[in-house]
Structure formats: structure tokens, C-alpha cells
Amino acid sequence: MSNKVFFTLLIFSFSFSLIAYSGRNDAQSLLERGKALMEIGKHEEGSRLIQKAADQDLPEAIFWLGYAGAGKGKEVSYYEKAAEKGFPRAFELLFDQILFQAGSDADVIKAHKFAEIARKLNVQFNDSTTKLQIIDRCFEAGSHDIPAEDRPTEEEKKSFKALKASCDFFKEGLGVPRDLIKYRKCLLSYEEDIDNNFLAEIYANGWGVKRNARLALALVCHGSGVTAELYGLVGTLYSTKDQAKLKKDFLFCDHVTSGMGAGVCAAKNADIGKKKREIEFEQLVFKWTETQKRLFADVRKEASRFFSEHAREEMDMSGTSRDQIAINEEEMLQDEFIKSFKAFEEGVFPNDTDFKKADAELNLIYSRLMKQKVLESLTVTKAGIKGTQRKWLKYRDALTEFALAKYPTTRADGWKTWMTKKRVEQLRTLEDWYQ
Numbered sequence: 001m002s003n004k005v006f007f008t009l010l011i012f013s014f015s016f017s018l019i020a021y022s023g024r025n026d027a028q029s030l031l032e033r034g035k036a037l038m039e040i041g042k043h044e045e046g047s048r049l050i051q052k053a054a055d056q057d058l059p060e061a062i063f064w065l066g067y068a069g070a071g072k073g074k075e076v077s078y079y080e081k082a083a084e085k086g087f088p089r090a091f092e093l094l095f096d097q098i099l100f101q102a103g104s105d106a107d108v109i110k111a112h113k114f115a116e117i118a119r120k121l122n123v124q125f126n127d128s129t130t131k132l133q134i135i136d137r138c139f140e141a142g143s144h145d146i147p148a149e150d151r152p153t154e155e156e157k158k159s160f161k162a163l164k165a166s167c168d169f170f171k172e173g174l175g176v177p178r179d180l181i182k183y184r185k186c187l188l189s190y191e192e193d194i195d196n197n198f199l200a201e202i203y204a205n206g207w208g209v210k211r212n213a214r215l216a217l218a219l220v221c222h223g224s225g226v227t228a229e230l231y232g233l234v235g236t237l238y239s240t241k242d243q244a245k246l247k248k249d250f251l252f253c254d255h256v257t258s259g260m261g262a263g264v265c266a267a268k269n270a271d272i273g274k275k276k277r278e279i280e281f282e283q284l285v286f287k288w289t290e291t292q293k294r295l296f297a298d299v300r301k302e303a304s305r306f307f308s309e310h311a312r313e314e315m316d317m318s319g320t321s322r323d324q325i326a327i328n329e330e331e332m333l334q335d336e337f338i339k340s341f342k343a344f345e346e347g348v349f350p351n352d353t354d355f356k357k358a359d360a361e362l363n364l365i366y367s368r369l370m371k372q373k374v375l376e377s378l379t380v381t382k383a384g385i386k387g388t389q390r391k392w393l394k395y396r397d398a399l400t401e402f403a404l405a406k407y408p409t410t411r412a413d414g415w416k417t418w419m420t421k422k423r424v425e426q427l428r429t430l431e432d433w434y435q
Helices: 003-021 027-039 043-055 059-067 075-084 088-100 108-121 128-141 154-163 168-172 180-188 196-205 213-221 227-239 259-285 290-313 322-345 355-369 374-378 382-406 412-434
Strands: none
Touching (some): 027 043, 088 108, 088 227, 108 128, 128 213, 154 180, 180 196, 196 213, 259 322
């Protein structure tokens, strides 16, 4: 069916609905006519009819004033009015906005108020039993305010900000002594950016403080951006609230279900991984000559550019976890990089010197990829592959130059062959996606 025919049929369908309701002014008819008008782009006319239906006290029409943006007030205010009258969908969206997806702006008291209304009116909505239970537990937890004695002083806040180090470094003991008290105070020094879910870990596990499951529970209730994640977080904390000590640490990232949450956790892990590698690199090059250090710095620069380009241009980014996928791929390559150089320092070098064969295989696969069209549907483009290949060539040449200077008994063909075979594996993965 052509787009023109489909559009004609669609207009006819809406027109028929409008004619059918045109002679009626009861609230439900006004609402249906208003919705139909809005669906064909007549927002102002549709809003006016929906408002007339709402003026007749129709709960569904009041809900639509918020849901379709037909009203003049904030959408949440219409959800509240419709919920007070028992409209099921209003409860679902209202709870999402004021608790399950509200983050630090969660209003647990209001959520509990409407939970009681839902019970009184016996309203059923999507996953209502679980949602009402979570609301009760968040309400029971109470305030999420951090005790004054646990907060940093103004001087401490200034010192943490001046340090410009990730707070996670105090937790992991990376570049600074491991200190969970400083970790807590560091997090609280950046209150405008703090994620309550990570602050909750401190009180759930008793990291540098006495375990406080109630406060941990209150914090996750004021940190949720994803409904399913809040289910898991509250469920775990509530089931362990009477335990003096947990057998296993409570970690937010263990409960992540969304691409957004996975991206946050991947970024934190990448930050920690980067610091660990920096420490390892410092130990690795400590006794090298200045020339070797300079050449190696060039290798790391070109390697990082290639790893980043590959992770973003040659991975399938069509899903919601694309940030996590890119970060994890880049981290994997960086870890392999440092592992390889540790092996080189132990005298374990590439032994395959048939560069001509490896290069021929690389050119063949690259040529086949450039003839494929289906790659576009995987978010991987020919332009992306070309750009990545150019960065890989710079990386290969920089590494070969360094290796010959650092390990003079080795051969250039050995290093180029080793690098080329690794690149072949990456490009072969791209081929596997469309075969």
C-alpha cells in the first residue's frame, strides 16, 4: 500500500469518527472527537473538546489533558486529579513521575497518599500489587537526609574538589590510600551531581559508618530512574533490613536493568580501570629511557584513538545499551594492550613474520566489507570502517617504531603481522554479523 493511499484511508477513518460523534455533546463523545482531531494534527481544536469533556468531570478526559498536553497546567497535576477520581492509567503514570522514575525529586509522601486512594477505590493498573508494595516500603523508610555528623565540613569539600580525583579512588585505594570515610565525604562534596543509589551502598554495607538499612532504602527510593531497578533495589534492602551485616555487599550495579543504568556503571568501571592501568604503566616504564618513554607515549595515544573509534564505529549500536557496549569494548582493548606489553617485557614476542600473507587476508576482508550494504542497518557504516582503519594504520606504525627501538632483536614484519592478525579478527566479526 502506498503512503498516499494509507494516508487517505487514515483521514477517512478519522473523518468518519468525527461525523459519528458530531451531533453529540456528552463528555465521552467530546473526548473521542478531541482525541481524533489531535491524532490528525489539529491540536488546538482537539484540546478544546478534551477540555469541554474534562469540564463535565470525566476522569479519562482529565487524564488526557495531561497525557496529550491538551491542558494548560503541568501534566502531573492532571494525573493527580484523574487518579483522585479512580482512573487506572492516571495512577500508573503518576507513580512513575513522583517516585519510580523521579530520581532525587521523588515525593514518597504523595506517592503513599495516592496508593491509599488506589486501595480505597480498589483500582487495578499495570503491576499494581508490586508498585503499591514498593511505595509502602519507601514510605516506611522515611527521610533520606544524611546525618549531619556524616557530612563533610566546608573545608573538606574544598579539599576534595581541589584534589580533582574520582571519589571511587578512595573506595578502591587507587593512587590514594583506601579510606571509606573519605569516600563518603567525597561523594557528599558533590551533592549537585551525586547519585543516591551509590550513596545508599555506603549505608547498606556499613562502609565507614554503622549499617543503616533504613537510610539506604530511603536513598534508593530517591534515586530511581527506572521502575524495574527500583523493584530490585528495594526488594533486596527490605529483605535484609534486620541484618547487622550483609553476607554479600549491596551494589547498585548488580540491580541494573536499563541501558541508562548500565552505561553509568560501565563509565564508573572504566574510570577505575583507567586509573589502575595508569598505575601499571608507571611501574612498567619506570626504568625505560626518555626516548623509549616518548615513543611509547605515541603508541598509547594512537592506540587510544583507534580503540575509541573501533568501539563506536564498528560495534552494533542499535540497542539501548550502546554506551555500555562501546565502553566495555574499549576497556577490553585497553586491558589487552597493557597485558601484551607486560608479556613483551618478559621476552614473549610475536613469532609469526609472514606479513605478506596477513596483509593479503586483511585487504581481502576489507574489500568485501566495502561491498556490503546491509552494514548500514547495524549502525556500522563504510565511512566508519574506513575512518577506523586509518587510525589503526597509525597505531600499527607507531607500535612498530617503538618496538624496534625498545626490543632491537625483533623484526618489523613480526610486529606488523601480529597487529594485522588482530585487526583481521575484528573485521571478521563484522562479516559474521551479516552472514
